[in-house]
Amino acid sequence: xxxxxxxxxxxxxxxxxxxxxxxxxxxxxxWFAMLVSVADLLVSxxxxxxxxxxxxxxxxxxxxxxxxxxxxxxxxxxxxITLFLLLLTTLLTSLAILSSWTSVHKKIKEYxxxxxxxxxxxxxxxxxxxxxxxxxFWEAMLIPMYLLIxxxxxxxxxxxxxxxxxxxxxxxxxxxxxxxxxYFHHHAQTGTYTTDLLAxxxxxxxxxMEAWLFLAFxxxxxxxxxxxxxxxxxxxxxxxxxxxxxxxxxxxxxKMGTYGMLRFAMPLFPHATLQFMPMVxxxxxxxxxxxxxxAMVQPDLKKLxxxxxxxxLGFCVLGMFALNTQGLQGSLMQMLNHGVSTGALFxxxxxxxxxxxxxxxxxxxxxxxxxPIYSAMFMVVMLSSVGLPGTNGFVGEFLxxxxxxxxxxWITVFASTGVILSAVYMLWMFQRAIFGKLENPKNQExxxxxxxxxxxxxxxxxxxxxxGIYPKPVxxxxxxxxxxxxxxxxxxxxxxxxxxxxxxEVTR
Numbered sequence: 001x002x003x004x005x006x007x008x009x010x011x012x013x014x015x016x017x018x019x020x021x022x023x024x025x026x027x028x029x030x031w032f033a034m035l036v037s038v039a040d041l042l043v044s045x046x047x048x049x050x051x052x053x054x055x056x057x058x059x060x061x062x063x064x065x066x067x068x069x070x071x072x073x074x075x076x077x078x079x080x081i082t083l084f085l086l087l088l089t090t091l092l093t094s095l096a097i098l099s100s101w102t103s104v105h106k107k108i109k110e111y112x113x114x115x116x117x118x119x120x121x122x123x124x125x126x127x128x129x130x131x132x133x134x135x136x137f138w139e140a141m142l143i144p145m146y147l148l149i150x151x152x153x154x155x156x157x158x159x160x161x162x163x164x165x166x167x168x169x170x171x172x173x174x175x176x177x178x179x180x181x182x183y184f185h186h187h188a189q190t191g192t193y194t195t196d197l198l199a200x201x202x203x204x205x206x207x208x209m210e211a212w213l214f215l216a217f218x219x220x221x222x223x224x225x226x227x228x229x230x231x232x233x234x235x236x237x238x239x240x241x242x243x244x245x246x247x248x249x250x251x252x253x254x255k256m257g258t259y260g261m262l263r264f265a266m267p268l269f270p271h272a273t274l275q276f277m278p279m280v281x282x283x284x285x286x287x288x289x290x291x292x293x294x295a296m297v298q299p300d301l302k303k304l305x306x307x308x309x310x311x312x313l314g315f316c317v318l319g320m321f322a323l324n325t326q327g328l329q330g331s332l333m334q335m336l337n338h339g340v341s342t343g344a345l346f347x348x349x350x351x352x353x354x355x356x357x358x359x360x361x362x363x364x365x366x367x368x369x370x371x372p373i374y375s376a377m378f379m380v381v382m383l384s385s386v387g388l389p390g391t392n393g394f395v396g397e398f399l400x401x402x403x404x405x406x407x408x409x410w411i412t413v414f415a416s417t418g419v420i421l422s423a424v425y426m427l428w429m430f431q432r433a434i435f436g437k438l439e440n441p442k443n444q445e446x447x448x449x450x451x452x453x454x455x456x457x458x459x460x461x462x463x464x465x466x467x468g469i470y471p472k473p474v475x476x477x478x479x480x481x482x483x484x485x486x487x488x489x490x491x492x493x494x495x496x497x498x499x500x501x502x503x504x505e506v507t508r
Contacts, residue, residue, distance in 0.1 A: 327403025
């Protein structure tokens with residue numbers, strides 16, 4: 001078994017072992033799930049060690065025949081674009097399990113199985129280089145996430161779970177139709193049936209077909225991001241999900257949308273990408289400003305963080321569609337930063353909710369006096385979320401804005417207001433919740449975070465400073481793959497433009 005297969009299916013093996021575990025031994029179930037997730041984290045670190053820096057193409061590839069004449073294969077691989085998303089997934093899964101130690105009280109066994117199965121789905125999406133395989137992992141994530149929201153969520157959990165499922169399914173159906181059209185079109189053009197992504201990169205389309213296929217893939221991924229106006233499922237899902245579900249949702253699942261755009265929609269359909277680029281950039285900026293303004297008026301801590309995700313992920317899409325090295329690297333850094341910072345914010349909100357059973361900002365105030373360590377950690381995470389220099393958030397946003405400014409100055413000026421707005425709503429929230437007088441008697445009795453909670457947050461705090469002060473190890477591994485993607489994209493876009501006659505000639 002190759003190391004990528006081990007990485008993807010180790011959590012599944014752990015979940016299957018848990019099926020036979022005695023239900024009454026809840027401590028044993030938690031410890032076993034934790035050990036499996038940590039083992040998978042170590043496997044992802046080994047993948048990082050084996051990865052050759054400076055190499056642009058896919059590495060550690062595994063390819064096996066799978067569905068015979070249908071042309072689908074078991075094809076896995078990793079490049080600089082994927083590498084750190086794998087590490088983020090395994091790290092956040094371990095932290096999510098550790099954070100659930102005392103907050104989940106029912107169906108512990110099923111809960112841990114759901115988290116481990118979700119990890120397999122997420123890792124499978126990132127390493128799949130075959131469209132059928134990618135689609136199966138994409139769909140496989142839906143069920144455990146639906147269960148996490150619907151079974152272990154809040155009062156409106158069923159509504160939120162169904163809404164999440166319907167939105168994602170709608171996007172999945174569009175993507176499935178597009179995959180089928182792409183599959184048969186490639187066969188008509190080459191005589192070969194294949195769903196291998198690297199082979200499909202060479203497919204040529206007519207302008208109309210390319211535009212429709214791009215839109216089908218783009219909408220599927222835009223729902224998952226979620227981009228404005230496809231974002232309405234996100235606040236409900238976040239608010240109702242348990243803390244671990246929110247961490248995984250914000251930290252990893254939303255990145256699948258931006259990753260899908262980068263790996264599938266853009267390289268498969270370069271001409272349509274250029275055609276729809278103005279629309280995507282405008283939607284990104286609307287998402288940045290709209291998400292920030294709605295976050296500003298939220299009375300609920302978790303809902304505020306959820307809307308901030310809409311704003312932050314707008315930066316990811318903006319940098320990606322700048323179509324230059326700085327923009328793409330900034331977009332990838334922003335994906336990682338959002339996973340670290342927003343994941344940490346949801347963990348912090350979960351810790352205070354576990355103590356007070358409320359997330360209303362008006363219920364707090366003066367927490368600094370009762371919980372000095374919690375407040376200090378909250379401050380660091382909050383500052384990283386607003387992009388303070390020296391923290392991870394600054395690097396991603398700066399690269400995105402530099403990349404976007406090179407080609408789209410007015411768009412970038414409007415997008416920059418999102419940075420200011422995020423500082424306003426985050427600092428205002430922090431001031432109301434942490435500073436001020438400690439007047440509420442329930443807050444006066446609050447205990448500071450315990451050792452387990454410190455171990456949940458410390459790895460993320462280390463990453464916040466490491467990626468903010470010394471991002472070179474991350475950027476140097478991304479850069480060759482980003483440059484290769486851009487060269488291939490620009491080469492194909494110019495080929496298509498030269499091959500297609502101008503509209504006037506077509507009309508004649």
